[in-house]
Amino acid sequence: MRKKLIYLAAFLVYVSAILSIQWFESQSPDSNIKTIGDAFWYAIVTLTTVGYGDFYPITLPGKIIGLLVIIGSLGILGFLIGEITVRFNQYMEKKKSGFWGTDFENHYVIIGWNEFAQKVANQIIHAGQKVAIVTNSKTDLDLIADLYSSKDVFSLFADYSNIEAYQKVNVDKTKRVFVNFDSDSETLVFVINLKKQYPMANVVVRCANPSLKETFLNAGIDHVIAQNEVASKLVASYLFEPHVATYTEDLIATSVSDEDSDIQQYLITEECQFAGSDYMDAFLKLKVDFNAILIGLVQDGKIIKNPVKGTNVQINNYLILISSGDRKKALEKFFGVKEGE
Known part of the structure; x- marks a missing residue:
């Protein structure tokens, strides 16, 4: 509150100085500062350090007060630049800290x-x-x-x-x-x-x-x-079946290159042609069209490993399959959803 009062007092003093220049200058017939608008234009040009020279005081009181306005303008300009810098830094710090939040969804x-x-x-x-x-x-x-x-x-x-x-x-x-x-x-x-x-x-x-x-x-x-x-399970697998363990470790990692293979899951939507079809039909189509191997089905939150023929694929089920990285975009386009959704 005290700081605001100081700022207000300084502003009033500055405005009073500008009005005083206008009053003293208007007394001289040779002055070019005749109106309050002229006085404020002179102050703004001085504040911004442009210095057009179209308005300037010629009376002794006007020059003295004008000198004070010039010195005060330097202080005001420094204050404004400092405040803008502080506010900008505060904004950037808040942005860096995530203060403003994100619009991410389905993340x-x-x-x-x-x-x-x-x-x-x-x-x-x-x-x-x-x-x-x-x-x-x-x-x-x-x-x-x-x-x-x-x-x-x-x-x-x-x-x-x-x-x-x-x-x-x-x-x-x-x-x-x-x-x-x-x-x-x-x-x-x-x-x-x-x-x-x-x-x-x-x-x-x-x-x-x-x-x-x-x-x-x-x-x-x-x-x-x-x-x-x-x-511990992975270590035991490396001891007992090292090639299986290596393959397993590769499958559970997300594919980075086109040659990498990983396990993926895709949601069955109403638009998907597998909705209401037999699991074996889905198995064959994925293998023939995408060289992907279907290995499981998720129904009501429960994983069915390697389902038998006759198992019905329903809407909101998930199909779990093994595919290489170069097939991922094609699979996402076919299912109409991204991997994992």
Whole structure:
């Protein structure tokens, strides 16, 4: 409030000086500053340092006050430039921190940033999807900005416990939310609070302790990855069937080049010609037309592995298949949806 009063007082003094110039100059028949408009034009030209020279004081009082206006104009100009710079920097800092939010929809949200989250983000982005990342470290913002394009990734700096802040990443319009905390207890408490605010959020978490998997599922979490459990299975596979393990590791990664193969899932919509058809018909068409291998079907949230002939493919089912990267665009065009949707 005090600063505003100082600014107001300085403004009134400046205006008074301009009016005084007009009054003194109007007393002289030789003066070119006759009206208030002339006086303000002289002040504006002086303030902007243009200096046309069409208006200038000729009386002694006018020159003295004019000198004060010139000095004051330098101060005002410096103040305006400083204020604009500060405001611009504040805006850019808020933008960098994600303060203004994002318009991403049908995207993925990663809460908690580290090396593991970066690898997850890479896979999602390689699949042509958008990602919103939430971190509580401003240092991470620079790293994320260097790694990814803003058209693919939005980053938000926020306190993880501030559930209201997640509206800025459109949690209620996302496909899935991946919670990536190191502590299982922190993850559990966080997800419970998140689900209270956004009950429809489809949440995926990783847990360090496999024995807590059921606890997480009972808390309303949709998918729980026991990281050590997955790693141990893959290691055992490398010991027992190394070629199978290598192939498995390649399949679960998103294809980057045209030669890479990965496992994909596609939603069956009303427009898809597979809706209402036999699974085996879909299997044959995908193999013949796209060299893709159909390996499973998802109905009512349950995975049917290698369904038998006679299994009916229904609307809102998912087909799970293996395909190479060069077939992905053709498959997305055929199904009318992107991979994973």
